[in-house]
Amino acid sequence: MTGSEPARQLPQLAVACPTCHAATGDLCTSHGGTRPRRNDTHQTRTAAWREADLAQRDETHPTPGRYQVTYERVGRRRDIPPLIVEAAGADHLAKLVHTDARRYLGSRDVEVRVDLEEMRGSILCGMRSGGQFTVERLDGGR
Template sequence: MSRYQITFERVGRHGGRNGSKPPAPITVEAADGPDLAAQVLTHSRRYLASRAVEIHIDLDAGCGWLIAGFHQAGEFTVEQMPDRVRVLDDDGRFLGGEGR
């Protein structure tokens, strides 16, 4: 699993368009590209009128976009976050760090 921060620039008609605020950034854990796309779609649904939506992600470029009805319905950036660190003692008990 990898962690990603998604920062939306615009989603649909009401999420960052015509002076409205874009959706707040989210941090998600995803096993692969399709898993990441599914999580972006789930978070974006409330801003979209169309139900026929495709999510395209270019991890190398660090960006993605939403397509609805053959039109671009949003843009976002993708940043891979550092892996979580867990510190365990010799018996496997949690001592500190992130991700308890």
């Protein structure tokens, strides 16, 4: 199911789309919202994400690098494969985890927190815990 929607992996899903008004984490839609765009998003969304991402990088004193996220649990599942990503910092990593983990959760109200001091993070579904993960730095940076 998820394999047929490569757009789910796109980082710009972390922002809402200015063109079709797809919500954060949702696929863009074409034809008045009747058809999800499974392979790409509107270009305006990519641009909006870049802007938001750059703004965030300035704010958070990022530590860019390559990270492995190992899930202890997502929702009720404990068999989620690890996520290996390039991230610009804690907030960026949280966005990428959000995009990845959200696929395994029924809730639309998902929030991800990453603590790069503790090298771990948590997933929240509304008021409930949606899971936990540990973070490992792969490129030896500091």
